[in-house]
Amino acid sequence: MPGTAEPGSAVPARAPEPGSAAPSAREPPPATPGPPSPAASERSLHLAAGDDPVSGPAPPGTGTGGTDGAPAERAERAAGERIGALPAGLTRDALVAEVARALAAVPSGVGLLAAVSGGPDSTTMVHLVSLARPDVDLEIVHVRHGLRDDAADAAVAAAHAAELEARYTEVRVEVRDGGRGQEAAARAARYDALLRRADAGGFAWVAVGHTADDQAETVLLNLVRGAGLRGLGGMRPVRTAGRVRIVRPLLRIRRSDVAAFVAGEGLTAVADPTNRDPRQRRSRARHEVLPLLERLAGGPGDAVASLNRLAELARTDTDALDALAAEHAARLVVVWGRTRAIRRELLRLLPRALSARILRLMAAAVGGDLSADAVARVLALASGEALHITGSALVSCGGGWLGFAPQGLRPLAREPLIVPGTTPLTQLGLDVHVEWPWPLPPSPDPGQLDLGSPQPPTVAEVADEPPPGLLAGVPPGVGPRARMWAVFGADVGQALVRGDDFAVRARRDGDRLRSSVGMRKLQDLLVDAHVPRVCRDLIPVVVDERDEPLWVPGVAQRLCDGGAPAGVRMWLAPHGRPSREQAATGAEQGTPVR
Numbered sequence: 001m002p003g004t005a006e007p008g009s010a011v012p013a014r015a016p017e018p019g020s021a022a023p024s025a026r027e028p029p030p031a032t033p034g035p036p037s038p039a040a041s042e043r044s045l046h047l048a049a050g051d052d053p054v055s056g057p058a059p060p061g062t063g064t065g066g067t068d069g070a071p072a073e074r075a076e077r078a079a080g081e082r083i084g085a086l087p088a089g090l091t092r093d094a095l096v097a098e099v100a101r102a103l104a105a106v107p108s109g110v111g112l113l114a115a116v117s118g119g120p121d122s123t124t125m126v127h128l129v130s131l132a133r134p135d136v137d138l139e140i141v142h143v144r145h146g147l148r149d150d151a152a153d154a155a156v157a158a159a160h161a162a163e164l165e166a167r168y169t170e171v172r173v174e175v176r177d178g179g180r181g182q183e184a185a186a187r188a189a190r191y192d193a194l195l196r197r198a199d200a201g202g203f204a205w206v207a208v209g210h211t212a213d214d215q216a217e218t219v220l221l222n223l224v225r226g227a228g229l230r231g232l233g234g235m236r237p238v239r240t241a242g243r244v245r246i247v248r249p250l251l252r253i254r255r256s257d258v259a260a261f262v263a264g265e266g267l268t269a270v271a272d273p274t275n276r277d278p279r280q281r282r283s284r285a286r287h288e289v290l291p292l293l294e295r296l297a298g299g300p301g302d303a304v305a306s307l308n309r310l311a312e313l314a315r316t317d318t319d320a321l322d323a324l325a326a327e328h329a330a331r332l333v334v335v336w337g338r339t340r341a342i343r344r345e346l347l348r349l350l351p352r353a354l355s356a357r358i359l360r361l362m363a364a365a366v367g368g369d370l371s372a373d374a375v376a377r378v379l380a381l382a383s384g385e386a387l388h389i390t391g392s393a394l395v396s397c398g399g400g401w402l403g404f405a406p407q408g409l410r411p412l413a414r415e416p417l418i419v420p421g422t423t424p425l426t427q428l429g430l431d432v433h434v435e436w437p438w439p440l441p442p443s444p445d446p447g448q449l450d451l452g453s454p455q456p457p458t459v460a461e462v463a464d465e466p467p468p469g470l471l472a473g474v475p476p477g478v479g480p481r482a483r484m485w486a487v488f489g490a491d492v493g494q495a496l497v498r499g500d501d502f503a504v505r506a507r508r509d510g511d512r513l514r515s516s517v518g519m520r521k522l523q524d525l526l527v528d529a530h531v532p533r534v535c536r537d538l539i540p541v542v543v544d545e546r547d548e549p550l551w552v553p554g555v556a557q558r559l560c561d562g563g564a565p566a567g568v569r570m571w572l573a574p575h576g577r578p579s580r581e582q583a584a585t586g587a588e589q590g591t592p593v594r
Contacts, residue, residue: 084308085212088254095253095261099125100132102237102249106205112136113203114166115143115194118156120269124258125209125250127267130164132249136205139167141197143190145175147182153270160268171197183280191241198244210235210248213255216307217285228372229353233315234308254304325357333362334476337412337428337538340365341403341476347379355379362404368393378402386533396533401477403532411506411537419496423504424575425540430472431576432504432540435569436493460562462569463487472572474554475539477530482554485571489560492550493567500545506537513549515556522549522556529555542570 086098106112114129116122126140142157144150154170161168173189175182198206215234222231239246250258262269277283293303328350334341340362347355356375363370368391370378377387381397388394392407415423423432438456471484496502511522526536542551551557553572 082252084252084310084312085215085254085305086252087305088256090253090257092261092264095128095257096132098253099128099249102251103129103133103136103207103247105238105245106133106136106247108135110136110205111201111203112138113194113198113201113206114138114140115190115206115208116140116157116160117142117209117272118153118160118270119209119272120258120262121211121214121250121255122209123156123160123267123269124261125207126160126164126166127265128261129207129249130166138164139169139201139203140164141169141171141194143193144170144172145186145189146172147175147186148273153272156268156270169197169201183274183282191246194246195241195244199242204244206244206246208246208248209250211250211253211255211258212308213286213290213304215251215311216290216304217282219307219311220285220289221281229314229318229321232310233318234311236315252308321353322357325354325361328354329358329361333358334473335365336476336535338366338409339403339405339476339532339535339538341401341532341535344397344400344402347402359402362402363389363391363393363395366393366404366406367391368395368404368406394534398533399477399527399530401530401532403476403534405534409534409537412504412540414503414505417502417504417542419502425504426575428538428540429575430540431573432542433467433571433573435467436496436567438493438566438569456565456567458563459487459489459560459566462566463562467569467571470573472553472574475529476532476535478554479529482529484553484573485569486551486553486557487566488550488558488568488570489564490567491560491564492544495545496568498545501547502542502544502550503547504540504542507539507541511541511549513552513556514559516559520556522552525552525556531555540572 114126116126140161142154144154158168171193173193175186175189177185194206218234219232237248237251274280275283290303294301297303332342332346359375359378360370368389370389374389378395381387383398386394386396394405394407396403412427417423419434420436467485474482507522512519513522540553541549544550551570
């Protein structure tokens, strides 16, 4: 009989009543209430990517549900405003309407990749998607994990694709435990396969069949492992993975309604034996813990509804805290190439909920990850200490700063200095501009007393004058008043005239520089400037023909005679900003000094 079958059994995909025509899988039910506007659909906040479910037109063919204030419309509005799971016992039309609401952000006409295992949840999902959104280009993908004989599962998934006239793709994966457990490893392999298929097929949307009961189990499992607010939020209705949005149309629908839909529509579905395997933690949560919570609640207790409500409230608070943390990070975190740095005293002024999120954002920006315990270890670092974190990233503490960098970060590459003109430092997204010779004042007008040829000002006269245009921000640790420009005398200009080798490179052992405080090791100057250790190999060092430091932007420059005529000016600016000469004349920049 129709419904859930054991693996290997063959049941017709649909079982119409004698004398009646089978309902069309792509024909929407009559008088189905239309979905609310896309703006009303839940939007998820993902700070690293800056993404948000895109708006799309309301699915066609779903009807209006009557005039304003009609019972159908009021019921739909109430469903959209309800927190957490919907009540059990939804009608077929209500199920279609809920899936239409959940897919409101999916634009009309786009491709939608539906992950179908052949079980009741994904079977219900793909048929409801077909009914609610006949305007999308549907493809069914079935992932075979190879953990058991799943030929019957694949056959059922292929049969649903044929019935719905959807394309069908089958993907085989190899599940490698890696110490995470078989269930987690299979899930990771499955999602990797789905994203690879989405990328290959150009799909921006992937639909999976998790229900409200799955959400309740997820929250429970996260709770027992000591998750924070983000873990209590469970699964998001829409999650972004790169350029792909993973949507869960059944996330507010009960498993009992899924079973009723499968039976009522005469659909074939297979039963996964691991769902009743007591060795699986999710199976124990489903069959042991949830029933106990129902009894603990007393009366008409509904543990699934309570846990789903908790998840939605937790996601709301998480999103608000994430947004606040992102705003603070934009103001407080210094970006220098692939490194990130923040002053510890500023971090300490924030509540722990915000400071932890800022640290996680910084870690993610350099390819790392921070658990709650790792956050505590980072905050406890003493000056001079460093910590390797998950994701092959490094955190250092020193000079009152925390710095984050990818493990194995390459030092700044050596670049020949282009004179006059612009030397790009692609690792930093910055340019070194060199202005030479020094611009002279205009000659006197005819008829005026000629006091001789115009002379350049002295170094001391122009040393405090910033160059035109936007300058680069100061490196991490360096005070906000540090100069990102330098003026040198005629001796440097004469070396440039000779064609001597000037370059920009990273620091080296033994580098020394004679500054206003005497001959100093460059390492000591960087430490005194509070530049975080992980950032020091990305600080530009302009060197002369002897490969000796001439200028370290924001940190120090070689001492020169202030009374000497000004000859050369250098400055650091965001990449792509033209020098004054280029902006004024459109001239090509010079060539490297050799």
